[in-house]
Amino acid sequence: xxxxxxxxxxxxxxxxxxxxxxxxPDVMPAYPITPSxxxxxxxxxxxxxxxxxxxxxxxxxxxxxMSAAIGASxxxxxxxxxxxxxxxxxxxxxxxxxxxxxxPILMALVNRALSAPLNIHGDHSDGMTMxxxxxxxxxxxxxxxxxxxxVMAPRIxxxxxxxxxxxxxxxxxIISHSIESMNYITDEDVKSFVGEFQQINxxxxxxxxxxxxxxxxxxxxxxxxxxxxxxxxxxxxVVEDVSAEFGKRFGRxxxxxxxxxxxxxxxxxxxxxxxxxxxKDEVDxxxxxxxxxxxxxxRLFRPFPYExxxxxxxxxxxxxxxxxxxxxxxxxxxxxxxxxxxxxxxxPALFNKIYGLGGRDLMPLDVDQVIEETAEVxxxxxxxxxxxxxxxxx
Amino acid sequence: MSTTTQEKPMTxxxxxxxxxxxxxxxxxxxxCGAPTIMRQxxxxxxxxxxxxxxxxxxxxxxxxxxxxxxxxxxxxSAFENSAATAAGIETMYRALRKKGKIKKDIKFIxxxxxxxxxxxxxxxxxxxxxxxxKMLYICYDNGAYMNTxxxxxxxxxxxxxxxxxxxxxxxxxxxxxxxxxxxxMAAHKIAYAAQASPHNWKDLMTKVKKALAADGPSYMGIxxxxxxxxxxxxxxxxxxxxxxxxxxxxPLYEVENGKWTINYDPKDKKKPITEWLKLQGRFKxxxxxxxxxxxxxxxxxxxxxxxxxxxxxxxxxx
Numbered sequence: 001x002x003x004x005x006x007x008x009x010x011x012x013x014x015x016x017x018x019x020x021x022x023x024x025p026d027v028m029p030a031y032p033i034t035p036s037x038x039x040x041x042x043x044x045x046x047x048x049x050x051x052x053x054x055x056x057x058x059x060x061x062x063x064x065x066m067s068a069a070i071g072a073s074x075x076x077x078x079x080x081x082x083x084x085x086x087x088x089x090x091x092x093x094x095x096x097x098x099x100x101x102x103x104p105i106l107m108a109l110v111n112r113a114l115s116a117p118l119n120i121h122g123d124h125s126d127g128m129t130m131x132x133x134x135x136x137x138x139x140x141x142x143x144x145x146x147x148x149x150x151v152m153a154p155r156i157x158x159x160x161x162x163x164x165x166x167x168x169x170x171x172x173x174i175i176s177h178s179i180e181s182m183n184y185i186t187d188e189d190v191k192s193f194v195g196e197f198q199q200i201n202x203x204x205x206x207x208x209x210x211x212x213x214x215x216x217x218x219x220x221x222x223x224x225x226x227x228x229x230x231x232x233x234x235x236x237x238v239v240e241d242v243s244a245e246f247g248k249r250f251g252r253x254x255x256x257x258x259x260x261x262x263x264x265x266x267x268x269x270x271x272x273x274x275x276x277x278x279x280k281d282e283v284d285x286x287x288x289x290x291x292x293x294x295x296x297x298x299r300l301f302r303p304f305p306y307e308x309x310x311x312x313x314x315x316x317x318x319x320x321x322x323x324x325x326x327x328x329x330x331x332x333x334x335x336x337x338x339x340x341x342x343x344x345x346x347x348p349a350l351f352n353k354i355y356g357l358g359g360r361d362l363m364p365l366d367v368d369q370v371i372e373e374t375a376e377v378x379x380x381x382x383x384x385x386x387x388x389x390x391x392x393x394x
Numbered sequence: 395m396s397t398t399t400q401e402k403p404m405t406x407x408x409x410x411x412x413x414x415x416x417x418x419x420x421x422x423x424x425x426c427g428a429p430t431i432m433r434q435x436x437x438x439x440x441x442x443x444x445x446x447x448x449x450x451x452x453x454x455x456x457x458x459x460x461x462x463x464x465x466x467x468x469x470x471s472a473f474e475n476s477a478a479t480a481a482g483i484e485t486m487y488r489a490l491r492k493k494g495k496i497k498k499d500i501k502f503i504x505x506x507x508x509x510x511x512x513x514x515x516x517x518x519x520x521x522x523x524x525x526x527x528k529m530l531y532i533c534y535d536n537g538a539y540m541n542t543x544x545x546x547x548x549x550x551x552x553x554x555x556x557x558x559x560x561x562x563x564x565x566x567x568x569x570x571x572x573x574x575x576x577x578x579m580a581a582h583k584i585a586y587a588a589q590a591s592p593h594n595w596k597d598l599m600t601k602v603k604k605a606l607a608a609d610g611p612s613y614m615g616i617x618x619x620x621x622x623x624x625x626x627x628x629x630x631x632x633x634x635x636x637x638x639x640x641x642x643x644x645p646l647y648e649v650e651n652g653k654w655t656i657n658y659d660p661k662d663k664k665k666p667i668t669e670w671l672k673l674q675g676r677f678k679x680x681x682x683x684x685x686x687x688x689x690x691x692x693x694x695x696x697x698x699x700x701x702x703x704x705x706x707x708x709x710x711x712x
Contacts, residue, residue, distance in 0.1 A: 026493075027485050058525065060517060060518070063475065063518070068478050068485065071469065071471070071480060072489075073486075076486065077486045101471070206444065209468070215458050
């Protein structure tokens with residue numbers, strides 16, 4: 001493994017495993033599931049070859065993975081895990097408890113479609129299902145972003161204003177299994193950037209016994225949840241601060257979202273993760289043709305930066321929100337966020353495309369069609385269909 | 395495994411000087427077996443201990459915000475995962491100890507009722523035992539989901555009337571016999587598995603000490619009378635736990651590194667199961683005319699289990 005900064009050709013899963021090695025968590029409980037399995041396997045090799053100090057727990061299910069993560073984190077140390085899709089779904093009960101107990105657990109969520117029908121390929125239905133679980137959610141376009149976000153993750157989650165669990169999302173197979181050129185940071189730099197884990201009320205402090213996990217009835221429950229919400233809102237500034245420090249030290253700049261050729265854009269697409277790469281190419285092509293196209297790629301999905309995203313989109317003429325997940329019978333989950341963000345503004349015409357479910361490719365020509373339609377809506381101000389599936393058979 | 399884990403003999407007098415680690419003022423029902431058991435368990439522990447607790451009566455009644463009845467570190471996270479939560483805590487302990495951040499020797503005890511242990515928590519328990527976490531899992535077994543209102547579990551005895559297997563005109567209570575979890579735990583080849591009862595505090599506490607001294611995971615099932623679910627008198631809890639043992643419904647035995655030992659054999663004083671059943675309203679219908687066959691069946695199940703346990707002792711005893 002590299003010990004100095006260098007350009008490497010690795011998969012997204014390799015990059016995450018490398019970030020975990022450098023973070024060197026105290027405990028990792030994990031259970032294999034495609035397409036995140038590779039992270040866990042690689043990390044097990046680090047453990048069994050003495051490259052990390054981590055105690056690895058080969059749990060018998062994802063429910064126990066998150067339960068053990070909660071126990072270990074409350075005990076008083078740094079905990080990381082990785083999962084996908086059904087694995088996250090099995091953890092779902094415990095995800096709320098991790099955030100409710102304010103435990104800064106690190107998770108790599110390699111996005112994959114939820115069953116049924118069974119499918120192992122990438123979409124965001126797992127990540128979107130996490131929306132209301134109280135976790136910080138970062139989304140990543142490529143292996144470099146996945147690695148960088150994971151290096152920043154402990155600083156965000158463990159910040160004393162925050163203390164919340166965090167999930168770093170990357171697209172299954174498209175990013176997790178594709179080899180890309182990217183840069184690793186040195187072990188020493190990651191170690192000094194991440195810093196030591198700071199305990200708060202550790203359960204293992206047996207001289208000062210604590211009870212964690214009380215029954216809280218209607219007289220106090222809402223105060224707990226409101227405190228949780230207010231702490232979650234503080235995440236935005238912490239993400240900005242940590243990202244600014246990261247940019248200063250390592251040269252790669254990150255904001256709450258990426259605004260690609262957005263300043264004067266009239267025809268705007270919104271998309272998460274790997275599709276943004278394809279869309280950027282097509283935005284460039286349309287710019288050459290004289291279409292004022294642009295892309296907004298959210299990075300922080302929870303908490304959602306409504307005000308800043310609303311301000312960034314309000315001057316567009318038409319916005320198409322591309323969702324790689326659906327809320328059946330409703331609009332796509334990202335569309336609902338963007339609509340909320342734009343509500344205070346006399347905003348652009350807004351519509352929604354559902355694409356790429358279960359790993360269906362989004363090709364440049366598909367993006368072109370969306371840009372054409374968005375340009376048409378920008379000209380006419382008329383949306384023909386608010387929500388529509390694309391890249392799908394009739 | 396060494397059985398000489400006690401520095402000095404346990405006497406009621408010496409125990410009376412130890413601090414109660416589960417305080418009074420908790421909200422368990424009067425006559426409930428669980429807090430009595432927990433006091434005995436904690437009196438048997440020397441040195442620091444950390445507890446996890448599955449969702450259930452013991453959990454909701456001992457830690458109602460902003461109060462707690464626990465004087466030791468205690469954690470509840472959900473229903474089915476007391477063992478997995480304890481596994482995480484125990485693993486973090488090993489990680490921090492390895493790095494020199496913790497010096498103390500800390501013991502770990504995971505707690506659950508029979509619903510959280512035999513049923514919904516079965517997988518997490520099996521996983522934690524198989525992986526070898528150094529913890530003691532204790533199931534206080536009252537034979538039903540008492541916290542949610544007396545629904546049947548796989549620990550509910552044959553014939554019992556519960557709210558999900560009510561004694562009706564077509565189906566007279568629980569049709570199935572109970573799962574034998576202690577033997578299933580022994581089949582995990584863990585260092586120590588045992589059954590105990592609060593009427594025999596010395597046996598129970600000795601077993602807790604042995605379990606905590608074991609080199610690896612250990613399991614104890616403890617019979618826990620519940621007057622609400624058993625429809626019995628609040629002052630009969632200890633009597634009922636004694637009768638559970640005297641009838642051989644709940645034999646006291648232990649499996650130490652594969653060696654099976656029955657700790658109490660009533661021999662010719664073995665009482666008929668009806669002596670235990672008749673004090674409990676949940677079995678009242680079994681005594682109605684026409685249900686003699688059910689009582690015979692209940693006796694047959696107890697006799698079969700007792701006979702097979704004796705064979706295990708013969709085959710794998712000393």
